[in-house]
Amino acid sequence: MIEAVHIFRQMMLLTVKKLAIIGWKYDRKVYRIWQNNAGYPADEKRKSKMIKKNLFVCFIAIIVSCMLMACGNGEVGSGPNKNTEKESGDNNSSDTPTAKPTEAPSPTPTPEPIVIGDEIVLGSFDQEFFHCEGEKYGGNPKDKSYINDGVREELVWKVLKLSEDETKAMIITRDVIAFRAYHDILADITWEECSLRKWLNEDFYNSAFTDEEKAAIKETLVVNNNKNEKYDTVSGNDTTDRIYCLSIDEAIEFYGGKVNDYNNKLVAKDISGEASMWWLRGNGRFQKWAIWVSTAGLISAGGTPCDGSEKAESGFKVGVRPVMWVDVAALHK
Helix, strand or coil, X not given: CHHHHHHHHHHHHHHHHHHHHHHHHHHHHHHHHHHHHCCCCHHHHHHHHHHHHHHHHHHHHHHHHHHHHXXXXXXXXXXXXXXXXXXXXXXXXXXXXXXXXXXXXXXXXXXXXXXXXXXXXXEEXXXXXXXXXXXXXXXXXXXXXXXXXXXXXXXXXXXXXXXXXCCEEEXXXXXXXXXXXXXXXXXXXXXXCCHHHHHHHHHHHHHHCCHHHHHHEECEEECCCCEECCCCEEXXXXXXXXXXXXXXXXXXXXXXXXXXXXXHHHCEECCCCXXXXXXXXXXXXXXXXXXXXXXXXXXXXXXXXXXXXXXXXXXXXXXXXXXXXXXXHHCEC
């Protein structure tokens, strides 16, 4: 439709152009005749009117064709918009879910550096604790026991020392986590041969840690040739251990104080909150005795029988606070 109107308009324009040229030439001719003859021939006058009439009709035709093209362009222009709007509406009403903008990944938080004194969590263990049915509970004062409830609790450790490059840390459990004899039988013993060392590096090590956590625990050269200066007993050969106990010298280095003196920093409790005795690495006044820390934080250089029999007579046991070196990267506050 629009193309036909456009062609028609072009034809009218050409016709008008030709008629205008013909009319102009014809009027010139009539004008010259009129000047020469002093008159205006009737035939020529009629032809001139006819040419002008045809010109007028052509102009009207051109105007009508322009109006038709304008209307046509309006319809054509509005058509696609309507369809587009409809299609847009259809797209908007589609059940296809709109894709959410991709969010930039959150930056990985930088872990806080580990420092001496920090408490960190590593491993888990069914910890023992002191349970008394004595006077406190209206029972027999000698009726005391150490139990565990079958629930694995997280092991909380304190950082004692960092390596020079700060990639490894020496840690000790915050609490007394178990109650065991230094050695199963009363006999001359050193750290190298005692049953507590075997239990720490086998039973406890395998029970408390995952394979990934075990990989972070470092084997350590444990120096045992230090002598009990008060009683002149020795602790035997150096050993290579993953887990061990503090010596007298290490306890004083990290907690201060001195032998046979009360030091509140050395007071340790089990998970029930009861203050507990705990073993140090080394021999007491006899080779059959081992050094321990009292519930009041006193380092007993004289020690107690390694099988715990002396304390057992009053219903008490000596506890254990494991010590080890680990990769700092494996620690979590």
